[in-house]
Amino acid sequence: MTAPDPTPDEDVSATARERGDTIPRWLRNVIRLVAVLALVGATAGLALARNDGLPDLSAPPPRKAPTAGEEARRVEPEVRLLAAEDARLRAVSLGEARQVGWVDGTLVLGARRAPYTLATLVTAGAVTRSGSTYLLTRPVVVRRDARLVLDAPGATLRMASAPRAFTSIVSWGGSITLAGTEKQHLRVVGWDARVTGPDKVTDDGRAYVRVKDGTLDVAWTDLSYLGFWSGRTGGLALTGSSETSATGTLDHVSVAFSHIGLYLSGARQVDVRHADIRHTDRHGIEASNRSERVHLRQVEIRDAGEDGVSSSNGSARLRLDDVEVSGSGGYGLEVDGSPLADGMNSAGYGTENYAGLRVAHSDFRANALGGIAVRSMDAVSVTDRTTVESDRTALDVHGGSRGLVVSDSRLLSTGGSGLVVRAGVRDASVSRSRILGDTVAVEVTGSSVDLSQNDIGVGTGHGVDVRGASATATISGNTISGRGAGAVHGADGAQLSQASPNVTDDWTYRPSLLMWAEKHSAAMPLLLVLVLPVLGTAFVVRRRRQQRELRRLFEAALVSQGRSSIAAYDPQSGRRTLDLPAARAAAEHRGAAARGPLVGTSAAAIITDGAPPRASATTGTGLASLEGRRFASAREFAVAAVLDAGFPASQVAQVLHLPTSRVRAWVAEGGTGQPVVPTTAPVDLPGDAPAEAPADTPADTPNGASGEPRTDDEDGPRDAEPADEATDDTTSDAPAETTSPAH
Numbered sequence: 001m002t003a004p005d006p007t008p009d010e011d012v013s014a015t016a017r018e019r020g021d022t023i024p025r026w027l028r029n030v031i032r033l034v035a036v037l038a039l040v041g042a043t044a045g046l047a048l049a050r051n052d053g054l055p056d057l058s059a060p061p062p063r064k065a066p067t068a069g070e071e072a073r074r075v076e077p078e079v080r081l082l083a084a085e086d087a088r089l090r091a092v093s094l095g096e097a098r099q100v101g102w103v104d105g106t107l108v109l110g111a112r113r114a115p116y117t118l119a120t121l122v123t124a125g126a127v128t129r130s131g132s133t134y135l136l137t138r139p140v141v142v143r144r145d146a147r148l149v150l151d152a153p154g155a156t157l158r159m160a161s162a163p164r165a166f167t168s169i170v171s172w173g174g175s176i177t178l179a180g181t182e183k184q185h186l187r188v189v190g191w192d193a194r195v196t197g198p199d200k201v202t203d204d205g206r207a208y209v210r211v212k213d214g215t216l217d218v219a220w221t222d223l224s225y226l227g228f229w230s231g232r233t234g235g236l237a238l239t240g241s242s243e244t245s246a247t248g249t250l251d252h253v254s255v256a257f258s259h260i261g262l263y264l265s266g267a268r269q270v271d272v273r274h275a276d277i278r279h280t281d282r283h284g285i286e287a288s289n290r291s292e293r294v295h296l297r298q299v300e301i302r303d304a305g306e307d308g309v310s311s312s313n314g315s316a317r318l319r320l321d322d323v324e325v326s327g328s329g330g331y332g333l334e335v336d337g338s339p340l341a342d343g344m345n346s347a348g349y350g351t352e353n354y355a356g357l358r359v360a361h362s363d364f365r366a367n368a369l370g371g372i373a374v375r376s377m378d379a380v381s382v383t384d385r386t387t388v389e390s391d392r393t394a395l396d397v398h399g400g401s402r403g404l405v406v407s408d409s410r411l412l413s414t415g416g417s418g419l420v421v422r423a424g425v426r427d428a429s430v431s432r433s434r435i436l437g438d439t440v441a442v443e444v445t446g447s448s449v450d451l452s453q454n455d456i457g458v459g460t461g462h463g464v465d466v467r468g469a470s471a472t473a474t475i476s477g478n479t480i481s482g483r484g485a486g487a488v489h490g491a492d493g494a495q496l497s498q499a500s501p502n503v504t505d506d507w508t509y510r511p512s513l514l515m516w517a518e519k520h521s522a523a524m525p526l527l528l529v530l531v532l533p534v535l536g537t538a539f540v541v542r543r544r545r546q547q548r549e550l551r552r553l554f555e556a557a558l559v560s561q562g563r564s565s566i567a568a569y570d571p572q573s574g575r576r577t578l579d580l581p582a583a584r585a586a587a588e589h590r591g592a593a594a595r596g597p598l599v600g601t602s603a604a605a606i607i608t609d610g611a612p613p614r615a616s617a618t619t620g621t622g623l624a625s626l627e628g629r630r631f632a633s634a635r636e637f638a639v640a641a642v643l644d645a646g647f648p649a650s651q652v653a654q655v656l657h658l659p660t661s662r663v664r665a666w667v668a669e670g671g672t673g674q675p676v677v678p679t680t681a682p683v684d685l686p687g688d689a690p691a692e693a694p695a696d697t698p699a700d701t702p703n704g705a706s707g708e709p710r711t712d713d714e715d716g717p718r719d720a721e722p723a724d725e726a727t728d729d730t731t732s733d734a735p736a737e738t739t740s741p742a743h
Contacts, residue, residue: 039533074203078229081164081205085233089141093172097143100124107138109174111145118150118157127157135191136160136167136207142214144173151177154184158191159207159226161199166190168233171211173244178209180220182252190225198225202259202281210237216248227259231286234260238267242290250275261301264315265289273297283310284325290314296323303327308367312336314349317356324363332364332388337377338399353378353401360384370416371395381405391415394435400424410434417443418456424470430454440465441482444494448472452499458482460515462489463507469493481506484515543651549623550641550655557631564630638663 088106095103097110100120107126109116118134121127126138134152136159142148148171150157160167169176180186190207192199199206206228216238227235235258240246246267254276255261261277261284264270268291277284277299284301287294290313301308301324308325309332311318316337325332335357340349355378364371364387371388374380376399386409388394394411397404397420404425411418411433418435421428425447432453435441439461442451446468456463456478463480464487466473471494480487480502487504490496625644631637634656641652642663649667653660 036533036537075229078203078205082229082233085168085205088139089170089172092141093143103141105138107140109140109142109146109148111143111174115147115149115177116142117148118152118155132156133158136169139168140170142169142171142174142176144214146171146174147177148174149177149179150186151179152186153179153181153220154186155180156187156189158189161190161192161205161207161225162194163201163204166199166205166207168207169209171214171216173213175215175217176209176211177217178219178221178223179217182220184220186221188221188223188226190227198257200225200257202228206259208233208235208237210239211246211248212239213241213244213246215246216250218249218253219251220253222254222256223258224256225258226255227281229259231260231263231265231288234258234263234282234286235280236261237263237265238270239263240266240268242266254278255280261285261304263288264291264294267291268293270294271297272299275299277304278302279304281305283330284308284328285310287311287315287318288313290316293317295319295321297321298323300324301326301328304329306330307332307334308364309333310335311357314340314354316354319356319358320360320362322361323359324365325367326363326365328367329369330367331369331371331373332367332390333359333372335373335377335380336375337401338375355379355403357381358383359386362386364388364390366390368392371411371413373398374401375399376401379403381407382409383407385409388412389414393420394418396420396422397425397428398423400426402426404428404430406430406433408432412436413438417441419443421445421447421449423447425449437461441480444471444473446470450474451478452476454478456480458484460484460510460518463487464489466490466494466496467492471495473497474499475502476500477502479503479506483508483510485510485512546623546647547651547655550626550645550647550652553623553626554634554637554655557629557637560630561632634658635666639667642667 088104092103092106092108095108098108099110099112100116101108101110107121107124109120118127121136121140122129122134126136126140128135128137132154133156136157140148148169159169178186178188188209190199191197192201206226208227209223210232212232216236218236223236227233227237231237232239236255237260238246238248244266246265247269248264248267249270250262250272252274253272255278257279259281261280262272262275263283264285264287266289267287270287270291270293272285272295274297278301280303282304283306284304285296285299285308287310291311292315294311294315294317296309296319298321304325304327306328307330308328309320309323310330311334313336318335320333337354337357339351339353341347341351343351353376357374357377357380359372359382361384367390370392371390371394372382373393373396378401380397380401380403382388382395383405388410389412391414393416394413395406395418400423402425404421404427406419406429413436415438417437417440419430419437419441420443422443422445428447428449430442430449430451434455434457436457437443438459441456441458441462442449442454442464444464444466448471449466451464451473452475457480459482461482461484463478463482463484464473464475466489469492471492473490473494474497475488476499481504484507486509487502487507488496623645626637626640629640631640638649638652638656638658641647642649649663650660653663656663
């Protein structure tokens with residue numbers, strides 16, 4: 001009688017409790033998933049960091065930014081000084097306008113036809129003289145219809161600048177003239193008598209020169225160490241309003257180490273030529289509060305703390321010819337022409353853009369934030385061999401505006417784009433210019449541009465990149481060089497057209513993925529680390545699947561063996577049948593173990609871990625070679641799994657919860673490479689029934705005449721080997737004595 005094989009729907013696998021699992025499988029899977037995600041996430045976070053995000057070890061550590069409270073406490077003394085200065089000037093301006101008089105320690109020069117001079121100040125006691133050096137010890141105010149002319153070639157005017165006791169020269173409706181000659185300049189310097197030198201501290205107030213609602217003329221004059229806190233007290237200032245006129249002319253003027261080089265507020269018709277402005281705390285030149293018709297010619301601005309030239313708050317009609325700006329802490333030129341109001345307002349400001357910026361034959365280099373930035377300004381032109389070089393964006397024009405013209409210029413960027421036109425710029429024209437960028441030479445977003453006859457170059461990326469549903473670009477007759485996925489790229493619904501073909505002979509195609517890898521080269525080693533967990537995860541998943549299948553087959557073999565043992569028992573006769581071929585195979589197995597490894601067979605060759613599953617000559621390949629077979633012991637299963645299915649000995653040992661050396665020894669001792677194919681031939685075993693044994697049974701019965709019952713999984717006849725020579729293998733062959741399979 002034989003036991004039926006399990007049906008496909010019947011679960012014959014061991015339970016978790018039978019296998020000895022103490023941790024639920026779902027919990028183990030969750031722990032593994034969390035560990036893998038943590039590793040991948042940490043590695044990806046490091047790998048995707050941009051190269052420019054890495055710290056510059058050569059640079060000094062960044063300073064801690066002050067909090068709002070700390071900043072307020074720091075500037076509070078200067079704010080109080082400015083308020084006191086404004087109150088003093090208002091009081092002086094409302095007093096009686098005598099020709100020469102004193103008001104609260106301020107020398108007031110009233111209206112008269114003849115100009116006041118340096119000698120007047122000496123006579124009045126506001127200035128002391130020592131040779132060609134003059135020291136201003138009292139503040140001076142020039143009233144309306146009065147003129148102060150300090151024409152002193154070769155002289156030095158020191159303006160006393162002690163803490164909270166600084167001097168100033170202010171015109172309140174009048175005019176001021178500072179003049180020297182080409183060979184003998186007039187020098188004006190803020191002077192601190194305590195240190196017998198220039199006043200280099202601004203937070204306790206500092207001397208300054210200002211013209212309000214009047215005229216400022218400065219020629220062949222050098223000014224230094226002037227100004228503090230605000231624009232109107234910034235050093236050299238010209239301020240007006242919509243009801244009054246403030247004009248000025250500066251020719252052959254130098255300004256150094258001042259708070260602001262030249263501050264213009266509400267000024268009109270200002271002409272600055274042959275000027276040299278350097279090392280200012282803030283802007284080199286600032287035009288604000290609806291200043292108009294400001295013309296800069298042959299002006300050089302170096303190392304400004306903020307922008308080289310700044311124009312904002314409704315200023316318009318700014319013109320720069322032959323201007324050089326370098327080393328600024330902000331932009332070389334920053335212009336904001338956006339309206340001061342976007343609807344009805346009590347001040348009566350208009351809602352249209354301010355217009356008029358012309359830059360010609362000028363040079364902007366090495367400015368920290370970029371070359372030129374223009375926001376919402378109409379009628380902007382950059383022409384006539386203007387050169388803009390930056391490691392950021394060379395020319396950035398953004399905000400709703402019209403009438404941008406760029407021609408015959410050079411826009412060069414080593415770390416950004418040469419030209420950026422974005423956020424609603426319309427009717428822009430760019431022609432006959434050299435434009436270079438790092439990843440994009442010309443970037444157009446949500447704007448309309450006509451690009452023609454330009455020489456466009458890029459390192460790796462796109463020569464022209466147009467984006468946005470409202471973006472249109474006509475790109476014709478340009479020479480585009482570089483490498484990347486495409487010389488011209490459009491995205492997000494942009495409309496591209498060309499009136500004549502572009503020349504792209506020097507363009508090299510480069511896949512986008514490769515460009516990304518080159519740009520993030522510092523991150524590539526970290527990205528490669530991700531390959532390890534990915535490959536490892538795939539390997540672990542495959543190995544776990546094989547282990548589960550192997551465990552399933554082993555558990556099925558256990559169940560099948562148990563059923564066979566139950567079915568072999570005959571309760572009526574008290575006898576049990578024996579699978580004779582299987583018993584003979586077991587005996588041959590034991591004999592082979594006693595003789596040693598098979599002759600001519602390399603144990604190392606058939607026990608190599610990691611070898612791919614090899615085909616069995618009779619049962620198929622891999623797991624298929626074990627499917628449906630029965631095994632009398634764990635040893636037979638292990639040998640078949642290694643030799644027939646081709647599993648590594650270490651993996652089989654893990655499933656059976658045995659030492660790897662044990663499995664290797666089994667294979668080396670008894671492996672034949674051929675599967676055990678059981679055929680059932682029932683025989684009577686002595687000891688089951690004492691009377692009916694055949695005559696030849698003792699010769700074939702492992703127990704001989706002992707009459708002691710034995711099981712199929714014992715190692716050989718007891719009379720063939722002494723009991724004291726039994727090894728541990730004899731206790732591990734039986735499936736019932738095998739430890740639980742691996743999880």
